[in-house]
Amino acid sequence: MSSAVAANETVAEVKTGGGGRRKLILLAVPLLLAVIGAGLWFSGILPRLLGGHHEAPAAATKAAELVAPVYTDVPEIITNLDTGGRRQSYVKLKARLELAKAGDQAVIAAAMPRILDVFQTYLREMHPDELRGSSGTYRLREEMIARANLVAQPARIVDILFEELLVQ
Structure with a gap:
């Protein structure tokens, strides 16, 4: 019976302790994706991939x-x-x-x-x-x-x- 009590305590700890970790992951993943997206946008990679990047006019290139x-x-x-x-x-x-x-x-x-x-x-x-x-x-x-x-x-x-x- 002592092994059943230990298993119940472990399951209870996982349920209560795992909730904090899950919240952290749910908050961190969108934040991480937003930071990566901003970096790609301001570096010019994302606009080029989306087709929004236009070539500079020839006069500006020569200058x-x-x-x-x-x-x-x-x-x-x-x-x-x-x-x-x-x-x-x-x-x-x-x-x-x-x-x-x-x-x-x-x-x-x-x-x-x-x-x-x-x-x-x-x-x-x-x-x-x-x-x-x-x-x-x-x-x-x-x-x-x-x-x-x-x-x-x-x-x-x-x-x-x-x-x-x-x-x-």
Whole structure:
């Protein structure tokens, strides 16, 4: 009889203890499926499997391709800065222009005298303190890009890379 009592206790334990495990499985399985589905959706696999993924237009594909940058050297510029009558201060600048496309090189070469004039005129207006620090260099870069783009239209200058910037 003792084996029958032990069997009844085991069956009772399974019935009461198994309910908690069953609830955990019933909650965990849908949650796990939702996480897997979200991962597949945001990775782009599920939309492609469901036929909702459309190919990108050819123009967007061409724009996404990596294009080697095109550079043009700017002749070295040495000019004085506006010191307001104090001791003279000079700036020496050596830079490269990054162009939007290779076809712009001829336009930039033809406009280089005007670009140099615009750069020198702008630099002569600046005070030495305005060129100090990274914020001064950033401002100089942005102003030079804007001025060069005005002079060199229809060519487009993307960036100016300073090879040497010396304030004395």
